[in-house]
Amino acid sequence: MKRDKLCCIVIFTLLATLSTSFVLNLPIVFTASQVLAQTTDERKAEAQRLSQQGIQQLNTGQFQAALQSFQQALIIYQEIKDRKGEGQSLGNLGLIYFFLGEYTKAIDYHQQDLVIAREFNDRLGEGQALGNLGLAYYVLGNYGKAIEYEQQHLTIARQINHRQGESNALGNLGSIYLAQGDYAKAVEYLQQVLLIARELQDSLSEGKALANLGLAYIYQSDFTQGLDFLEKSLILARKIQDRQTEGMVIRQLGNIYINQGDYSKGIDYLQKSLKIAQEIQEPNGEASAFTDLGGVFLRTGDYDRAIDYFQQSLTIARQIKNPHTEVNSLMSLGLGYFTLGDYARANDYLQSGLQIAHNIPSLPGEAGILNNLGLISDEIGQPTQAIEYHQQSLIIARKIKDLNTEGKALGNLGLAYFELGDYGKAIDYQQQWLAIARRVRDRESEGKTLGNLGNIYAAQQNYTKGIEYQQQWLAIAREIKDTTSESAALNNLGNFFYKSGNFVVAEKSLLESIGLKESFRGGLDDSAKVSIFDIQSHTYQTLQQVLIAQNKTDAALEIAERGRARAFVELISSRLNNNNGETKPKSPTIDQIKEIAKLQNSTLVQYSIIGDDFQVAGKKQFKESELYIWVVKPTGEVTFRKANLKPLWQKDKTNLDELVITSRESIGTRGRGIFDISYNPNAPKAENNLKRLHELLIKPIADVLPTKASDKVIFIPQGSLFLVPFPALQDENGQYLIEKHTILTSPSIQVLQLTRQQRNLVSGKDALVVGNPTMPKFPPKIGEPPRQLPALPGAEKEAKAIAPLLKTQPLIGKQATKSAVLQLLPKARIIHLATHGLLDDIQGLNSAIALTPSGKDNGLLTANEIFDLKLNAELVVLSACDTGRGRITGDGVIGLSRSLISAGVPSVMVSLWSVPDAPTASLMTEFYQNLQKNPDKAQALRQAMLITMKQHPNPRDWAAFTLIGEAE
DSSP, X not given: OOOOSSOOOOOOOOOOOHHHHSOOOOOOOOOHHHHOOSOOOHXXXXXXXXXXXXXXXXXXXOHHHHHHHHHHHHHHHHHTTOHHHHXXXXXXXXXXXXXXXXXXXXXXXXXXHHHHHXXXXXXXXHHHHHHHHHHHHHHTTOHHHHHHHHHHHHHXXXXXXXXXHHHHHHHHHXXXXXXXXXXXXXXXXXXXXXXXXXXXXXXXHHHHHHHHHHHHHHXXXXXXXXXXXXXXXXXXXXXXXXXXXXXXXXXXXXXXXXXXXXXXXXHHHHHHHHHXXXXXXXXXXHHHHHHHHHHHHHHTTOHHHHHHHHHHHHHHHHHTTOHHHHHHHHXXXXXXXXXXXXXXXXXXXXXXXXXXXXXXXXXXXXHHHHHHHHHHHHHTTOHHHHHHHHHHHHHHHHHTTOHHHHHHHHHHHXXXXXXXXXXXXXXXXXXXXXXXXXXXXXXXXXXXXXXXXXXXXXXXXXXXHHHHHHHHXXXXXXXXXXHXXXXXXXXXXXXXXXXXXXXXXXXXXXXXXXXHHHHHTTTOOHHHXXXXXXXXXXXXXXXXXXXXXXXXXXXXXXXXXHTSSHHHHXXXXXXXXXXXXXXXXXXXXXXXXHHHHHHHTXXXXXXXXXXXXXXETTEEEEEEEEEEEEEEOTTSOEEEEEEEOHHHHHTSSOOHHHHHXXXXXXXXXXXXXXXXXXXXXXXXXXXXXXXXHHHHHTXXXXXGSOSSTTSEEEEEOOGGGGGOOGGGOBOTTOOBGGGTOEEEEOSOHHHHHHHHHHHTTOOOOEEEEEEEEOOOEEOSSTTSOXXXXXXXXXXXXXXXXXXXXTTSOOEEETTOBHHHHHHHGGGEEEEEEESOEEBOSSSXXXXXXXXXXXXXXXXXXXXXXXXXXXXXXXXXXXXXXTTTOEEEETTEEEEHHHHHHHXXXXXXXXXXXXXXXXXXXXXXXXXXXXXXXXXXXXXXXXXXXXXXXXXXXXXXXXXXEEEEEOOO
């Protein structure tokens, strides 16, 4: 996303499945007593029997069977010219088609039923037919006609003093006004329903009215009153065993907790709602729960699970042939792939949904999808098309008087013009959204549009006005307990105070924002923690800038450390404590950081990449500006330095990420894996790139690095720096860094503290050496047929040379099955796997080591599988391609190395590219020979690199491997 710096509110549209978004007073199903009449005619008796059968089938959810029963009854009534029976059958068929989502057919049958009811002056039947027509038009998004029919139903019910019919009509009118965003009118009608339900002692209607009143107040951001009504509805639903209302209320409570930032509690409620829907076999409720859960996981960055849940929702929608639920599921999938950056697939899903919505027709569905299509167009650099989509969405929203969607469309139009730099129009559209939010008393939306206005003014460097609007957003967020918005507003305030020179207040605001953000991560699983942290990481960066501006360099280091690898730290700590739920480890203080350097007897070098907004080609763009570097010596001395990154894109027309990639390509490296990275044969020559990286990363701190080559330096990279071949960096004289220093890496300083604890728990006894398995088949690229991976004779030679040094027999070829290796892994003290590595740099956990397939498996040992193991080794060496790579996140690299350390291994040696066969065999043999003489793994690796360098001078052949974690 472009707007990852300031918390602008992009208004996505996700339609809830109407039958479960709030409780409807559904059409009245004719009971058997209404259908049966006193007659001896056999044909009529058969029709009555079929009608009764259909009612039983309808009430148990057997819609297709009920459809057949009612159709047969209708034929008989028409043949014997029984108009009343015909009308009743037509009404019941209308109900069936309503439940099946075929609303146009439902309308046709209810219209025929209405004609017959009026023919007999059947006022009760006329009212019911009118109410059913109102509901059908409501779900089609034709709110005007829906209100018209429900008002007619209400008039008749009052004329004939049919209190239940009056209650149903009032309830449905309340639901319609709720959908339109006219919350005051919705509350007015729903309060009347509540009075009648209590008068009639109709607990079912009372529970639904309480639920809908709760939602009406929630939508106005009156969470106290809203939650009170929902809790009362839940108590009543459980008392009368109304599982459908119970499931709906629990689902809504889950969404409320999510919006307040309590993801753990929210997910728990949504999963309970899903379980209820599955137990009562209510497919629409099940689909809605899957959609909502998918939305939460999308929000927290657990994209795999989000897409999976959206797909399950779509499957259900197609099984029950409900086009409205299908539209919602397609819209959700579109949003999911939009978030992943797969705009082509997102567009495909949204266009499919748009076509269905148009065919139903569903005007709310069309408006929502057009809104999201506009977001895609904006993201791919087509702002004019984006504005056109949002305008179309706005026209439909106004046509159906849907204030919610109208507000979203206006807000997104404002953001589109903001991106174009047309601040006048951006402000105008946000002001229109603000007016709607205030009109319907939607405090949450009011706050968000105030936040957007603040960002627009700040973009014009009017920080005073920007701060004023953000403070208004903050006040509203705190009033309605919207902690997600509270954190975002505090982040923006911190940014604006920083830019206006008020560093003290900026620091306070950003620390408060970080405190809230960290509370959001509680209770989430590791994957979700990693992803949500990526969304939150910018606040940590801005706070570092604020602290450096005040010359608080030690405090800035504490924040830099607090802002990385937190999920990893919590994971390792939890496993060290046997997952017993002990308090999560706090981020280290400066004194604790110094102590870690002392215990490691190493110089720690921590990098932090800082970015900001710049005008590039007349447009505001987020660019890297500086590199912060801290050097912590084992003596406790801390030095802070900076490197200027702006010349990279101002003069060299590149950036740090691109420099790292071209430096790797220039030495002839290639990525081989699940998601291939193409090799650029025209890349610049190695020397210039490696020197340029040295100039940025090493030169600013060269004078404070240790002078003895045997003294260890542990680099803590960030972002693309995880891919830097530190040993191969060259100074101005052409000398490689490995010639001057003994090098290790770590995802964070605190991880080193934990790998030291892991080292003390090592209990493995044996060595496991694998070389050149009988390779499995694997597709070279997605969509291509699997091919057997090529054999690695050098890896076999390597394993045979290393095994005697470790006093073991290697597993070669057919012996190296996945099942055999899995049995031996937990027993081993040293593990060496010389084979192919397969890279997944999208999700990370699909990165894999190739082993021999053993019948029931595919031969691939994935990072995801390793993650769940309990290993007792002190060292794992993955002598394979790209084993140090994966998905780069704010938490480090998600891949094989992270999984191994999580599984208990304190020292892991992995590669940063596709390693050549013969030089790697030589380097590994040298490594183990050196390890026999000196137990320091980092020094053993350094000596192996220096020796291999003499025979194979290209860094591609000797610089790929990095040691992560403990040296000894």
